[in-house]
Amino acid sequence: MTELSVPKLNNNDTEYLLVEWLAEDGAGVLKGDPVVVLETSKAAEELVAEADGVLRRTAETGATCVPGEVIAYISDDSAPPPAAADHEAPARETDGESSEPIITAPAQALIDEHGVDPARIRALGKKVIRRADVTTLMETGGDNASSRPRTLPAVQRAVAAAVTRSHQTIPAAFTAVKLDAGPAIARARVLSKEARALIGLPELLVSAVASLHGQFPMCFAEPVVVDGPGGELAVVPSSAPNVGVTVDVGDGLYVPVLRGADRLSLGEIAQRLTAYRTTAMRGAFREEDLAGGNIVVTLHTDAAVLLAVPIVFPGQTCALSLCAPQHEFALDSTGNVVKRTTVTLGLAFDHRVVNGREAAMFLNAVRKTVAP
Numbered sequence: 527m528t529e530l531s532v533p534k535l536n537n538n539d540t541e542y543l544l545v546e547w548l549a550e551d552g553a554g555v556l557k558g559d560p561v562v563v564l565e566t567s568k569a570a571e572e573l574v575a576e577a578d579g580v581l582r583r584t585a586e587t588g589a590t591c592v593p594g595e596v597i598a599y600i601s602d603d604s605a606p607p608p609a610a611a612d613h614e615a616p617a618r619e620t621d622g623e624s625s626e627p628i629i630t631a632p633a634q635a636l637i638d639e640h641g642v643d644p645a646r647i648r649a650l651g652k653k654v655i656r657r658a659d660v661t662t663l664m665e666t667g668g669d670n671a672s673s674r675p676r677t678l679p680a681v682q683r684a685v686a687a688a689v690t691r692s693h694q695t696i697p698a699a700f701t702a703v704k705l706d707a708g709p710a711i712a713r714a715r716v717l718s719k720e721a722r723a724l725i726g727l728p729e730l731l732v733s734a735v736a737s738l739h740g741q742f743p744m745c746f747a748e749p750v751v752v753d754g755p756g757g758e759l760a761v762v763p764s765s766a767p768n769v770g771v772t773v774d775v776g777d778g779l780y781v782p783v784l785r786g787a788d789r790l791s792l793g794e795i796a797q798r799l800t801a802y803r804t805t806a807m808r809g810a811f812r813e814e815d816l817a818g819g820n821i822v823v824t825l826h827t828d829a830a831v832l833l834a835v836p837i838v839f840p841g842q843t844c845a846l847s848l849c850a851p852q853h854e855f856a857l858d859s860t861g862n863v864v865k866r867t868t869v870t871l872g873l874a875f876d877h878r879v880v881n882g883r884e885a886a887m888f889l890n891a892v893r894k895t896v897a898p
Contacts, residue, residue: 681778721793770819
C-alpha cells in the first residue's frame with residue numbers, strides 16, 4: 527500500500543487547499559497519473575500517483591491539508607485502507623449527476639459572509655468554486671457588499687507579503703536610462719520572422735539581462751545574513767541567470783522564471799513567455815514555474831507609463847523595469863529633427879550589495895545589448 531501524502535510545495539504556506547480530485551475514489555490509477563489538485567497561495571499543483579493500484583481517498587474536496595498529511599492510499603484493493611484522520615469536510619458536495627458546483631469550505635464561508643446570491647455562483651459555470659472565484663465575482667460583479675472589507679485573493683496576498691517584506695528589509699535605490707528603441711523594434715521584427723515566434727522588447731530584454739550574468743555577478747547574487755553576533759551581510763553567488771518576468775492578465779500578478787535564460791534562444795524565450803501568459807490566463811501555474819529566480823524583469827506596457835520603479839524581490843538584488851514605447855522628436859547627429867521611439871529602462875537595486883556606479887554600468891550594458 528502506497529501513501530499519497532502532501533509534499534512541501536513552497537516556503538510561504540503552512541497549509542494548502544484540496545480543490546479537486548482528478549480520480550474517483552475506488553478507481554484504478556497508474557503510476558504518474560494526476561489524481562488530485564492542491565492550491566497554494568500562488569499556484570495550483572497536481573499530485574500524481576506514485577504506484578499502480580486502486581485509489582482510496584482519506585480527504586475530501588475543500589479540505590485543508592498540511593505537508594506530510596496522507597490524503598489517499600493506493601493499493602491492490604485486497605485490504606481496506608487505514609481509517610481516515612479527521613479532515614475539514616467540504617462545505618458542500620454534489621453527487622455525480624448533480625449540476626451544482628462543488629464549493630470549497632473557504633469559498634462557502636466567503637459566500638455566507640457577504641450574502642452572495644447562489645444563482646450567481648452557479649452562473650460561473652465552474653465545477654469547483656474556490657475562494658478566489660468568489661472574491662473575483664464580488665470584485666467585478668457590483669455586489670451590495672462593495673462597502674464591506676474584502677479579503678484579498680491568495681495571489682494578491684502573496685504579492686502583498688513580498689512587497690511588504692521588500693520595503694521592510696531591502697534598502698533599495700533606483701536609476702533609469704532612456705533607450706532609442708527604434709533599431710531594437712526593427713531587429714525584433716526580423717528575428718520574429720526568422721524564429722516564427724513573436725519577439726519583442728521584453729524578449730530582447732530578458733536575453734540581454736541573461737547574457738550579462740558573468741559580467742555583473744553581484745546583480746544576480748542572493749543577499750543573506752550569516753551567523754554571528756548581530757549577523758553580517760553576505761551574498762550567495764548564482765550559478766546561472768534565472769530571470770523572472772512579471773505576468774499579469776488581470777487575475778493576479780505572477781513572476782514565472784526562465785531558468786538558465788542565457789542558454790535560451792530568442793525564439794525559445796518567446797515561446798516560454800507565451801506559454802506562461804497562457805498559463806496565467808488559466809490560473810494553472812505550478813510552484814516549479816515560479817521558484818528559483820535571481821533577477822526580475824517587470825513589464826509595464828500601458829501606453830501612458832513613462833517610468834516604473836519595481837520592488838526588489840526578497841532574496842534578490844536587482845529588478846529591471848521596461849516601460850511602454852513613447853514617440854518623440856529629437857535631433858540626429860547632423861542636427862536634423864527626426865522622430866524616434868524610446869522606452870525607459872529602470873533598475874531598482876539593493877544598495878547594500880550594489881552601488882550606483884555598478885547599477886548604471888549594468889543598466890547601460892543592458893541598453894547596449896538590447897539595441898547594439
